[in-house]
Amino acid sequence: MADIKYDIVEELGVVSESNRGWKKELNRISWNGREAKYDxxxxxxxxxxxxxxxxxxxxxxxxxxxxxxxxL
Structure with missing residues (x-):
């Protein structure tokens, strides 16, 4: 599997957090040097x-x- 490079350009917020410390986050991320998208x-x-x-x-x-x- 190829390496996936990412850069978290902007941390927008946390939606939830598990009891193991993992967080569901909304961020703007640049994947493999491309334009940042919402993730x-x-x-x-x-x-x-x-x-x-x-x-x-x-x-x-x-x-x-x-x-x-x-x-909603």
């Missing part, structure tokens, strides 16, 4: 390990917000 995933306390997540462009984030506003 929601679980992170180990030191940001060295990550769980599965979802990465969204700015337009996708806006569309998600609109969907959430309809159901």
């Amino acid at each position: 929601l995933r679980d992170w180990a306390p030191d940001h060295e390990k990550m769980g599965k997540g979802i990465t969204l462009s700015h337009q996708e984030l806006i569309a998600l917000r609109e969907l959430l506003n309809k159901i």
Whole structure:
């Protein structure tokens, strides 16, 4: 498997935290030197390990917000 390089450009907030210290975070992340996107995933306390997540462009984030506003 190829190395995946990432740079957390902006930490936007924590959605939840497990009893093991992992946090589900919303961040802006640059993956492999590309333009930063919004990213929601679980992170180990030191940001060295990550769980599965979802990465969204700015337009996708806006569309998600609109969907959430309809159901909440």
